[in-house]
Amino acid sequence: xxxxxxxxxxxxxxxxxxxxxxxxxxxxxxxxxxxxxxxxxxxxxxxxxxxxxxxxxxxxxxxxxxxxxxxxxxxxxxxxxxxxxxxxxxxxxxxxxxxxxxxxxxxxxxxxxxxxxxxxxxxxxxxxxxxxxxxxxxxxxxxxxxxxxxxxxxxxxxxxxxxxxxxxxxxxxxxxxxxxxxxxxxxxxxxxxxxxxxxxxxxxxxxxxxxxxxxxxxxxxxxxxxxxxxxxxxxxxxxxxxxxxxxxxxxxxxxxxxxxxxxxxxxxxxxxxxxxxxxxxxxxxxxxxxxxxxxxxxxxxxxxxxxxxxxxxxxxxxxxxxxxxxxxxxxxxxxxxxxxxxxxxxxxxxxxxxxxxxxxxxxxxxxxxxxxxxxxxxxxxxxxxxxxxxxxxxxxxxxxxxxxxxxxxxxxxxxxxxxxxxxxxxxxxxxxxxxxxxxxxxxxxxxxxxxxxxxxxxxxxxxxxxxxxxxxxxxxxxxxxxxxxxxxxxxxxxxxxxxxxxxxxxxxxxxxxxxxxxxxxxxxxxxxxxxxxxxxxxxxxxxxxxxxxxxxxxxxxxxxxxxxxxxxxxxxxxxxxxxxxxxxxxxxxxxxxxxxxxxxxxxxxxxxxxxxxxxxxxxxxx
Numbered sequence: 012x013x014x015x016x017x018x019x020x021x022x023x024x025x026x027x028x029x030x031x032x033x034x035x036x037x038x039x040x041x042x043x044x045x046x047x048x049x050x051x052x053x054x055x056x057x058x059x060x061x062x063x064x065x066x067x068x069x070x071x072x073x074x075x076x077x078x079x080x081x082x083x084x085x086x087x088x089x090x091x092x093x094x095x096x097x098x099x100x101x102x103x104x105x106x107x108x109x110x111x112x113x114x115x116x117x118x119x120x121x122x123x124x125x126x127x128x129x130x131x132x133x134x135x136x137x138x139x140x141x142x143x144x145x146x147x148x149x150x151x152x153x154x155x156x157x158x159x160x161x162x163x164x165x166x167x168x169x170x171x172x173x174x175x176x177x178x179x180x181x182x183x184x185x186x187x188x189x190x191x192x193x194x195x196x197x198x199x200x201x202x203x204x205x206x207x208x209x210x211x212x213x214x215x216x217x218x219x220x221x222x223x224x225x226x227x228x229x230x231x232x233x234x235x236x237x238x239x240x241x242x243x244x245x246x247x248x249x250x251x252x253x254x255x256x257x258x259x260x261x262x263x264x265x266x267x268x269x270x271x272x273x274x275x276x277x278x279x280x281x282x283x284x285x286x287x288x289x290x291x292x293x294x295x296x297x298x299x300x301x302x303x304x305x306x307x308x309x310x311x312x313x314x315x316x317x318x319x320x321x322x323x324x325x326x327x328x329x330x331x332x333x334x335x336x337x338x339x340x341x342x343x344x345x346x347x348x349x350x351x352x353x354x355x356x357x358x359x360x361x362x363x364x365x366x367x368x369x370x371x372x373x374x375x376x377x378x379x380x381x382x383x384x385x386x387x388x389x390x391x392x393x394x395x396x397x398x399x400x401x402x403x404x405x406x407x408x409x410x411x412x413x414x415x416x417x418x419x420x421x422x423x424x425x426x427x428x429x430x431x432x433x434x435x436x437x438x439x440x441x442x443x444x445x446x447x448x449x450x451x452x453x454x455x456x457x458x459x460x461x462x463x464x465x466x467x468x469x470x471x472x473x474x475x476x477x478x479x480x481x482x483x484x485x486x487x488x489x490x491x492x493x494x495x496x497x498x499x500x501x502x503x504x505x506x507x508x509x510x511x512x513x514x515x516x517x518x519x520x521x522x523x524x525x526x527x528x529x530x531x532x533x534x535x536x537x538x539x540x541x542x543x544x545x546x547x548x549x550x551x552x553x554x555x556x557x558x559x560x561x562x563x564x565x566x567x568x569x570x571x572x573x574x575x576x577x578x579x580x581x582x583x584x585x586x587x588x589x590x591x592x593x594x595x596x597x598x599x600x601x602x603x604x605x606x607x608x609x610x611x612x613x614x615x616x617x618x619x620x621x622x623x624x625x626x627x628x629x630x631x632x633x
Contacts, residue, residue: 018072018075018162019070019071019072019075019268019269020070020071020072021070022070023066023067023069023070024069024070025069027069027071027073029065029068029069030064030065030068030069030310032061032064032310036306036310037057037061039306040057040060040061040303040306040307041053041054041057043299043302043303043306044056044057044060044254044303046296046299047251047254047257047296047299047300047303048252048254052254055254056254056257056258059258060258060261060307063258063261063262063265064307064310064311067265067268067269067311067312068311070269078314079312079313079314082313082314084313084340084376085375085376085540087314087316087340087376088341088378088469088538088539088540089538089539090531090532090533090534090535090536090537090538090539090541091127091532091533092127092128092469092532092539093125093126093127093128093469093470093471093472093528093531093532094126094128094129094130094171094380094469094470094471094472095117095126095128095129095130095471095472095474095477096130096132096385096386096471096472096473096474097113097129097130097131097132097473097474098131098132098141098142098386098498099113099131099132099133099134099142099152099155099156100154100155100500101113101474101500101501102116102500102501102503103500103501103502104116104503108154108155108156108157108160109154109155109156110131110134110151110155110156110157110160110161110164111156111160111163112503113131113164114160114163114164114167115503116503116506117129117164117167117168118167119503120506125525125528125529125531125532126168126472127168127169127532128168128169128170128171128274128469128471129164129167129168129169129170129171130170130171130173130274130276130471131161131164131170131171131172131173132173132386133145133173133175133278134151134152134155134156134161135147135148135149135150135151135152135175136150136152136153137152137180138180138181138182138183138245139180139243139245139246140242140243140245140246141386141494141495141498142173142175143173143175143242143246143278144178144179144180144181144182144243144245144246145175145179145180145183146179146180146182146183146184147183147184148175148176148179148259148263149263149266158270161270161271162270162271164271165270165271169273169274170271170272170273170274171272171273171274171275171276171318172267172270172272172274172275172276173276173278174260174263174264174267174275174276174277174278175278175279176249176260176263176277176278177241177242177248177249177278177279177280177282177283178240178241178242178246178247178248178249178279179199179200179246179247179249180245180246180247181227181229181244181245181246181247182245185199186199186200186247189231190229190230190231190232190236191231191232192231192232192233198250198252198253198255198256199249199250199253199256200238200239200247200248200249200250201238201239201248201250201252201285202236202237202238202239202250203226203236203237203238203239204234204236204237205237206226206228206237208237209225209226209237209287210287213287213288215423216288216289216290216291216423217290217291217421217422218290218291218292218420218421218422218423219241219282219291219420219421219422220241220242220279220282220322220392220420220429221241221242221243221420221421222419222420222421222426223240223243223244224240225239225240225241226238226239226240227240227244227247239285241279241282241285241291242279248282248285250285251283251284251285251296251300252284252285252286257300257303260304261304261307264304264307264308265307265311265312268308268311268312268315272315273314273315273316274315274316274317274318274341275308275315275316275317275318276318276319276320277301277304277317277318277319277320277339278320279320280297280301280319280320280321280331281293281297281321281322281323281327282297283296283297283300284296284297284300292323292327293321293323293327293330298330298331298333298338301317301319301331301333301338301339302333302337302338304317305317305333305337305338305339316339316340316341317338317339317340317341318339318340318341318342318343318380319331319338319339319341319342319343320343321342321343321345322343322345322387322390322392322393322430323345323392323393324392324393324394324395324396324397325345325346325366325393325394325396325397326396328342328343328345328346328393329342332372332373332374332377333373334373334374335372335373335374335376335377336374336376339377340376340377340378341377341378341379341380341469342377342379342380343379343380343382343471344379344380344381344382344393344466344468345382345390345392345393346366346393346394346397347381347382347383347393347462347463347466348382348383348384348389348390348393349389349390349391349393349394349398349403349406350362350363350366350394350397350398351363351383351459351462351463352389352406352410352438352439352459353394353398353402353405353406354462354553354572355439355455355458355459355572356405356406356409357405358551358572358573358574358575359550359551359572359573360550360551360552360553360570360572361550362397362398362402363462363553363572364545364547364553364554366397367466367543367545367553367555368545370466370467370543372540375540378467378468378469378539378540379466379467379468379469379539380468380469380471381463381464381466381468381469381470381471382463382470382471382472382473383435383459383460383463383472383476384434384435384438384473384475384476384497385473386473386494386497386498387430387432387494387497388415388416388418388430388431388432388433388493388494388496388497389410389430389431389433389435389438390429390430391403391406391407391428391429391430391431392420392429392430403428406431407428407431410431410433410438412441413433413437413438413439413440413441413442414433414437414442414482414484415431415432415433415437415438415482416431416432416433416487416493416496417430417431417432418430418431418432418493418494432487432493432494432496432497433482433496433497434475434476434480434481434482434483434496434497435456435459435473435475435476436452436456436475436476436479436480436481437481437482437496439452439455439456439459440452440455440456442481449514449516449519450514450519451615451616452516453479453516453519453520453523454523454615454616454617455574455616456479456520456524457520457523457524457527457616457618458570458571458572458616458617458618460472460476460524460527461527461568461570461618461620462553462570462572464527464528464531464537465531465537465555465557465566465568465570465620466543466555467539467540467541467543467557468539469539470531473497474501475497475498475499475501477524478501478506478517478520479516479517479520480497480499480501482496482497483495483496483497483498483499484496486498486499526596526597527596527597527618527620530596530620534557534564534566534596534622535559535560535561535563535564536557536558536559536564536565536566536622537557537566538559538560540560541557541558541559541560542556542557542558542559542560542562543555543556543557543558544556544558544587546567546581546585546586548569548579548581549577549579551571551572551573551575551577552569552570552571552572552577552579552613553569553570553572554567554568554569554570555567555568556568556586556587556588563626564622564626565588565622565623565626566620566621566622567581567586567588567593567619567620567621567622568618568619568620568621569611569613569618569619569620569621570616570617570618570619571613571614571615571616571617571618572616573615573616574615574616575615576612576613576614576615577612577613577617578610578611578612578613579609579610579611579612579613580608580609580610580611581608581609581610581611582607582608583604583607583608583609584607586609588623589607590604590623590624590625590626591603591604591605592604592623592624592625593609593621593622593623593624594621594622594624594627595619595620595621596620596621596622597618597619597620598619601624602619602621
């Protein structure tokens with residue numbers, strides 16, 4: 012199902028058959044509300060929740076209803092899925108609004124359409140944090156374009172929207188109304204009447220991704236108040252202990268669905284529920300809200316996937332899968348980026364391989380989103396408890412040597428590194444390194460990307476991570492914001508010029524990374540739910556055997572993570588595939604096993620994606 016093919020009607024048609032909420036679903040929704048708010052409040056909230064679902068249902072045409080009935084959740088993701096991440100104003104073009112310029116550029120460079128999913132970072136009106144301090148959840152920032160521009164993109168891509176509903180801008184109308192005492196906005200935020208109401212012990216318990224004060228002072232109509240602000244003084248935490256705030260969230264999500272969202276990313280979901288006397292992170296109430304959202308979307312829009320963004324230790328992060336069927340369908344694989352970086356820095360994949368061996372899904376209906384970098388940089392929380400503290404410190408020190416900034420977080424033990432603010436290319440490669448040719452640096456960059464492409468899950472690539480952009484330190488100095496080293500605008504004309512120059516960094520990336528992207532989306536062995544076995548062939552390599560869900564197709568993906576040559580003697584009995592002849596999609600050459608052993612020679616940062624030749628032959632017409 013694509014949003015473009017099955018648009019919702021602009022207005023609800025109440026003459027159509029109404030949505031029927033059966034007793035089992037009604038009781039499940041009521042139980043979730045009782046858990047969050049108690050019996051009496053649940054009785055008041057449930058009718059309004061049901062009303063929102065029925066109104067949404069009335070926007071659906073008979074064609075959409077039929078498509079939803081035929082939708083199979085277990086077939087939601089497949090090997091063709093790969094996501095590109097952009098800001099709505101990342102592409103600049105004179106005379107075109109940014110979203111229209113983005114659509115033009117994507118159409119121009121679509122080629123074989125390796126990316127079928129587009130994550131547009133928050134495109135709503137905002138006051139700070141590059142879109143993540145939203146003033147109006149239901150409008151498109153007019154500086155970027157309009158809902159029509161979003162719908163145009165939905166005609167070509169599966170779209171992921173951000174639900175930035177952990178907090179609201181301090182400049183938003185809603186918060187200003189609360190400050191003014193408007194009854195309809197009472198308890199919008201978590202409010203204290205002195206800065207000491209949140210005690211020192213309660214403050215020490217909090218686990219936050221920032222080091223700023225958790226309380227911000229504002230002047231309200233009746234006097235000063237102190238408001239819970241997890242992220243910044245301009246980002247006021249919404250008070251989900253107030254059920255009206257939850258209903259506002261649900262209404263916004265349903266609008267996003269009707270506007271073309273097929274994936275909804277719950278930004279900073281970890282910190283949704285503020286509760287003094289707790290860590291404030293991944294509380295039971297937060298998970299219950301996610302389950303409620305899943306119930307709502309399963310009824311209102313079964314084709315829409317819920318994605319949780321929780322940059323926390325791996326075990327806590329994957330808890331947002333729930334039992335595999337009751338929370339998120341997709342979770343960001345936040346442990347992957349620092350582990351890949353560690354492997355490339357050490358020239359040793361031991362820690363990466365050991366972690367990859369533990370990866371599993373609680374059901375075939377869920378998947379990881381495998382990223383290496385993001386608009387924020389490279390998070391470090393995901394490897395807490397996986398990499399020893401001294402190895403994390405090594406990664407931080409090496410990244411700093413490469414020019415990375417470091418951001419810190421607060422917890423019970425004080426402050427700790429939270430993320431590296433850098434582009435992925437700069438994290439891997441020194442600027443002005445005279446002893447390394449450009450082609451060698453690009454080879455290291457592509458080797459790193461091959462790991463995220465081969466790992467079970469859906470690859471998700473930030474635009475600057477695709478282009479191999481270097482960190483923009485001047486932009487960060489100008490804005491005084493560390494994260495802006497990885498958030499600069501892209502000039503389409505510069506891209507065209509670079510691609511036209513043989514030997515340029517971008518032309519080298521296209522020549523080596525482009526084929527990997529195309530192979531990735533054409534091989535059933537890379538299906539997110541396919542089999543995955545980590546092979547410990549050498550500390551220098553990260554090796555996976557990927558198998559299609561039906562067991563008929565295989566790819567042996569081997570990456571040399573070091574700057575040294577490596578020779579491997581692979582026993583096919585260990586691989587579990589007995590073919591003597593293998594074909595490498597990267598070098599486009601064959602490899603032959605002898606006496607049950609496959610001997611492979613890899614240069615520094617070489618990548619091999621090997622497939623049994625008999626399987627290739629089956630797919631070639633006679």
